[in-house]
Amino acid sequence: MKLAVLFGGISSEHEISCLSAASILRNLDRTKYEIYAVGITRDGAWRYCPTCDVERIENGSWERMADLVPALLPPDRGVHGLVLLREGAAETVRLDCVFPVLHGAGGEDGTVQGLLELAGIPYVGCGVAASANSMDKSITKVLVEAAGVRQAKYYLALRHDFERGAEGVVRTAAEQLGSFPVFVKPCSQGSSVGVAKANNMLELAAGLTEAFALDDKVLVEEFIDGHEVECAVLGNREPVASTVGEIAPTQEFYTFDAKYKDESSKLYIPAHITERQIETVRRNALRVYRALGCRGLARVDFFVTHADGEVVFNELNSIPGFTSISMYPKLFDYEGVRYPELLDRLISFAREERHG
Secondary structure, rough: OEEEEEEEEEOHHHHHOOOOHHHHHHHOOHHHEEEEEEOOOOOOOOEEEOOHHHHOOOOOHHHHHHOOEEEEEEOOOOEEEEEEEEEEEEEEEOOEEEOOOOOOOOOOHHHHHHHHHHOOOOOOOOHHHHHHHHOHHHHHHHHHHHOOOOOOOOEEEHHHHHOOOOOHHHHHHHHHHHOOOOOEEEEEOOOOOOOOEEEEEEHHHHHHHHHHHHOOEEEEOOOOOOOEEEEEEEOOOOOOOEEEEEHHHHHOOOOOOHHHOOOOOOEEOOOOOHHHHHHHHHHHHHHHHHHHHOOOOEEEEEEOOOOOOOOOEEEEOOOOOOOOOOHHHHHHHHHOOOOOHHHHHHHHHHHHHHHH
């Protein structure tokens, strides 16, 4: 099977995409797949890596490899794959499947998924609408509310309003949420990028200013005092939910660095919550997954409150991290699904779906 693995990308999560892709490339069965590793530079250039040097992909130096080949993925269904530009000559590679390992904008937001739909190529993960709706946290909120799943109270702030009257936006957000602390989150950034905790009006104003440098829409959410837990979901029409894992970050909250660089953050599988709470998380994870129209995979994140054990939805990641310390593969490993088998299942689910 000819399988392309897309990594890198134009988002702020480029580095993490390379780490995830390296883990995936190490665990793909080379007797089953003819692998085309295609990196996307930070400025959007596509490059095929013939030697597929995993260590250089992992440490980010792949862009300086001497054998890189410019690559295109046209929407032309007659091509159904890659066009490689070797010394002025175009070579086409018909692909059986694509595995996008692109976190954040330009990869997790429905854009690459739309390209692959136009090209008619099966791909791992959520479709266009589910990707876009889970990337935009404000849209996720609306769909999850309609599904009847408890989530944090929130206020949606818009850049236009903030530029016209920042003080009014800060005051309205504080009034609607009622108390501090609160969290400030850009709507379409993943992996805690741009997230800030605000303990007062001044910190709220600073957090909004920082978040609006990254996005036109920003959520201000109530603080939920509880366990941070995650559930991995796998499948298409009959998805299954893993057991629940718990994160105990050594930093104040689960920041970008805590997720991907700080190995002192503790992961507990199963989470330190009751069996009843685990089942509630799993059930709600499936409800959110279906409400957003997901397929293939997603990681669904919740809080379980310390005060009364209430399960509160946080967010859904349609292309979760696959690094050596990432929760998604660890959760299914606990269930007895080893990393290579997990990748095989994801590719099988991709090829189940029709793409035109």
